[in-house]
Amino acid sequence: MPFSGGTGPSKESLWSSRPACREMESKVSEGGLNVTLTIRLLMHGKEVGSIIGKKGETVKKMREESGARINISEGNCPERIVTITGPTDAIFKAFAMIAYKFEEDITNSMSNSTATSKPPVTLRLVVPASQCGSLIGKGGSKIKEIRESTGAQVQVAGDMLPNSTERAVTISGTPDAIIQCVKQICVVMLESPPKGATIPYRPKPASTPVIFAGGQAYTIQGQYAIPHPDLTKLHQLAMQQTPFTPLGQTTPAFPGLDASPPASTHELTIPNDLIGCIIGRQGTKINEIRQMSGAQIKIANATEGSSERQITITGTPANISLAQYLINARLTSEVTGMGAL
16 A cells, blocks of 8 residues: 655644644654654454545545554455554654544444443554563553553553564553553653564464456465366356355366365354454345355354454365355455445
């Protein structure tokens, strides 16, 4: 996603209309904290969609008004990394805009809900584990000081994120409390640089991506597209069938497809806030995916305290691949705001 430079004025500034933010901006500049810094945020697909906005308008506005570079990781992952780089005052502006946007989303979602208490805005920072000790402080003194002085809740994850040397730091509270909290975290990170090499966290795709080109199916492995003949046949058959019939029941039209390859099982983990787009109204979407792929798909019930749901796909490797592709297509359309496929 290209960076947009410039700090041109805007009639509907997400930033300058907030007196608390203007006051903080002047304090930060006076304090001589204005150095370049990079902060990484971990977001679910729905949150990223909110930040991007229709046709990228929201993120473009954030880049222009804050002066920070805001980069969003590519991929059809349930999680994405949002990287904010720039002078500290630009980073605080960008954080303010993100926090106020999330608060706006919460307010909008509550208008259709019976909930009476307003949930806090929550952001997840990704911080090198070697800096987390300084952030927590001796006996937890620093993190306690940050909580008390800002009014925000701050939690540092005990475990490192998969295949990385980074930890998630979750901040929640009002937008103003979050901005003050981020400011203090930035001070700690500048005073205590990372030790040694940092292996950054990279969210994994929900499954192996699949692309269709020229009527052929390819799975993406590293930098290469590998032809997938079974999936190609299933895709061709899916395109011909209206209404959909279970593709696991092969027909003589495709004699090359083994009638009874061994069944196997594959599990996916999907964030709770994205499960609805896969199920669809009254289960229409998940039934469509079952019919097109010929796979059995079971969605586990929500467990208390968990933000994710387990999906179990059973069938032949080709059935499973097509089901994964169709689930990914639903997630991608939801995240990019393209609507129903």
